[in-house]
Amino acid sequence: MSDGRNGAIKQIICIKWGTKFGPEYVNRLHAMVARNITPPFRLFCFTDDGTGLHPDVAVRPLPEFAYDAPVRTKGKWPKSRLWGDLGDVTGVVLFLDLDVIVTGNLDPFFEFGDPNDTVLGRNPNTPFEKMGQTSVYRMTVGNLAPLQQIFRADPQGIADQYKYEQRFVTRNAPGGVKFWPKGWLAHFRFHCIPNFPLNYMKEPRIPKGTRIVMFPGNLNPPDAIAGRWDEADPVRSPSQHLKAAFAPDRRESFLKHIRHFVRPTTWVDKLWRE
Structure with a gap:
C-alpha cells in the first residue's frame, strides 16, 4: 500500500468544483x-474543470456519487465525493483545502500514527466538542x-443533524478519528490575527x-493579502475602519466590526505563489 513512508510516494489530494476557486x-x-516536502510526491486534483492546471498536477474527474444535495444547511458536503472509490488513487492520501498556506515541512503528516x-485537525471554533476540521x-x-x-x-436529514460535514466525519468515521498534534495547524482568524486592539497595529503572524x-x-488568502475580512469588505486603513464602526449602516455589531479588522499580511503574499 502506498502510504508515504519509507520512500513511498506521498499522495496529496484536493477537490475543485464550480467557479469559486480558479486554477x-x-x-x-x-x-x-x-x-515543503521530501519527494517523491504527487498532487491529485479531482475536478469538473481541469483547464489551466499545471502539467505536474494529476487531474482526475470528480468521483461519481449520486445524492440529493442539502439545500438549507451549511457545510462543504461535495467533499463527500472523496469518501469512496477514487479510481487509480489508492492507499493513504493527505487531503488539503485549496486555500491553505503551507508554512512548514509536510513529511510528518505522513509519518504520524498508523x-x-x-486523522483530522482540531476545530478551534468548538474547543469543548472535540470536533474535527477537514481542511x-x-x-x-x-x-x-x-x-x-x-x-x-438521507442527505438533508444528515445535514440538519450535523450541520457540517466535518462533524459528521468526526462522529461516524469507522474506527474513530485521531487529531494532528497541537500546533501543526493554525486557523488564520483564530491563531494568526492579533486580538483587538492589536489587530489594528500589527499584521497577522505565523505561530x-x-x-x-x-x-x-470567507476570509481567504487574497483577502489576507489585501487586508480585509472578506471579499465583500472594502480595503480600509485602521482609522477608516474604526470610523466606520460608528456608521449607522455597518453590516454587523459594533464589537464584531472592531474585531473584524486585519492588516495586509505580507507573509501570505510571499508564500502563496507558484
Whole structure:
C-alpha cells in the first residue's frame, strides 16, 4: 500500500468544483507542497474543470456519487465525493483545502500514527466538542466509504443533524478519528490575527511550529493579502475602519466590526505563489 513512508510516494489530494476557486489555487498549492516536502510526491486534483492546471498536477474527474444535495444547511458536503472509490488513487492520501498556506515541512503528516488512521485537525471554533476540521486530513482511500451510504440515505436529514460535514466525519468515521498534534495547524482568524486592539497595529503572524495555515470561512488568502475580512469588505486603513464602526449602516455589531479588522499580511503574499 502506498502510504508515504519509507520512500513511498506521498499522495496529496484536493477537490475543485464550480467557479469559486480558479486554477491558480491548485497550481499554487502544488508549488507550496513541492517546496515543503521530501519527494517523491504527487498532487491529485479531482475536478469538473481541469483547464489551466499545471502539467505536474494529476487531474482526475470528480468521483461519481449520486445524492440529493442539502439545500438549507451549511457545510462543504461535495467533499463527500472523496469518501469512496477514487479510481487509480489508492492507499493513504493527505487531503488539503485549496486555500491553505503551507508554512512548514509536510513529511510528518505522513509519518504520524498508523497508516490506517483517519486523522483530522482540531476545530478551534468548538474547543469543548472535540470536533474535527477537514481542511487538512489523512485517510486510507475507501475507509470512509460507509459514510457515503449513510449520507445518501438521507442527505438533508444528515445535514440538519450535523450541520457540517466535518462533524459528521468526526462522529461516524469507522474506527474513530485521531487529531494532528497541537500546533501543526493554525486557523488564520483564530491563531494568526492579533486580538483587538492589536489587530489594528500589527499584521497577522505565523505561530511557532505551524506547518499549515487554514482559511475556513470567507476570509481567504487574497483577502489576507489585501487586508480585509472578506471579499465583500472594502480595503480600509485602521482609522477608516474604526470610523466606520460608528456608521449607522455597518453590516454587523459594533464589537464584531472592531474585531473584524486585519492588516495586509505580507507573509501570505510571499508564500502563496507558484
